[in-house]
Amino acid sequence: MMDKYIFEPTGFDYVNPKAKVVIVGITPGNSQLKGVRTSLSPREVKRINAFAGGMRRNLINMLNHISVNKLLDIDSCSSLWEENFDKVDMTSLLIEATYELKKNGEKEMFKHPEKISKSDKLTKMLEEGFLKNCAKYENTVLYVACGPGVYDVLKRLQAEKKIEGLVVGIAHPSGANMGRIQCYLGKAEPKNQSYLWCIDRVNEAKELVTKLSPILMA
Secondary structure (H helix, E strand, C coil): CCCCEEEECCCCCCCCCCCCEEEEECCCCHHHHCCCCCCCCHHHHHHHHCCCCHHHHHHHHHHHHCCHHHHCCCCCHHHHHCCCHHHEEEEECCCCEEEEECCCCCEEECCCHHHHHHCHHHHHHHHHHHHHHHCCCCCCCEEEEECHHHHHHHHHHHHCCCCCCEEEEECCCCHHHHHHHHHHCCCCCCCCHHHHHHHHHHHHHHHHHHHHHHHHCC
């Protein structure tokens, strides 16, 4: 079956080799693509546009909740898009904006990480983009996976020794996912299995981040 995926360059070519925390999404979305074709440096393009829009606030709240701010010795993870941008890298499994072509010919933003391993085209993008960039990190890094799909892919890559570092999961920061985000933040009770995933991941993340402090802060 022919791969029905198309890519759009994002300008997110900058990689921070000094990063201690790497935040990983599925693919840059429409909010992240706004304003990328500018005269700004690649570093500034990523700083301004990565995880832009409403999801940034949700992401900051969840990162602070699992004490990533304390891990990095900063007041709040909001500064990771400002003066503390040098401590982080922000990326996606598919580093170019990826769309899936539907049967009616319309394109839809790709949102199913489990399909990556089933597609030669997507696997190539993962290997030649994300994994090549991961090899540039000089420190022991903490990968923060946005959502269960990204978490599963990162855990598989970790088990296959294709990435070095540790993996924690957060709820996907999309505004459409507020119920699970609130559950992750301890502000809502779990409603189903996907909500229970949030409970498991937040407990795992808090424990791991606490243990990591002596390593990353060295």
